Amino acid sequence: MKIRALAAAGIVLAGLVLVADRSSAQTAAPPAQPAGAMVDAEVRRIDKDQGKVTLRHAPIPQLDMPAMTMVFRAAEPAMLDRMQVGQKIRFQPERIDGQYVVRKFEPAN
Numbered sequence: 001m002k003i004r005a006l007a008a009a010g011i012v013l014a015g016l017v018l019v020a021d022r023s024s025a026q027t028a029a030p031p032a033q034p035a036g037a038m039v040d041a042e043v044r045r046i047d048k049d050q051g052k053v054t055l056r057h058a059p060i061p062q063l064d065m066p067a068m069t070m071v072f073r074a075a076e077p078a079m080l081d082r083m084q085v086g087q088k089i090r091f092q093p094e095r096i097d098g099q100y101v102v103r104k105f106e107p108a109n
Contacts, residue, residue, distance in 0.1 A: 037062055038090040039105075040108060043083050044069060051077045053102060060093050072102045079105065 045054035056069040072093065074080050080104065083089070091105035 018034045018056050036092055036103075038106070040090055041091055043085055043089060046083055046085060048077070048080050051080070053080060053083060054075050055089075055091070055102075057080065057091075057093070063093060064096060072100045075101050075103050 010108040012083050038044050039058050041057035043053060044056050047053070051074050053074060054069060054071050057067060059067045060067065072091075075094075083105070088108040090103045090108050092103040094101050094103045
C-alpha cells in the first residue's frame, strides 16, 4: 500500500514539474512584434508619379518578411515629398489589399 501511495505521489510530482517546465518555456519566448511596429530602412528610389518608394529594409517580422529591397506604395502621396534618396528612415509597413504600404515614417536617429 505504501508503494502505491509513493508511486502515485511520484507521478503527480512529475506532472507538476512537466507543467511548470512548459509554462516557463512559454513565457521565455520573445514577444511577437506588434502590427504597427516601426522598421529601419533606407530610401533607394522615389516615384512620385506612381506614389511609390523603393526601400532597402530590415526584416519585417509582422509580415514574415526577411530584409530586402522592395517597392512600397505610400499611404499618402504627400509623404514622398518629405523623403530623400539615401535617407535613413523608420517606417510602419502594412499589407493592404495585397499591396505593401508605408503607413507612416520618420527620419531615423
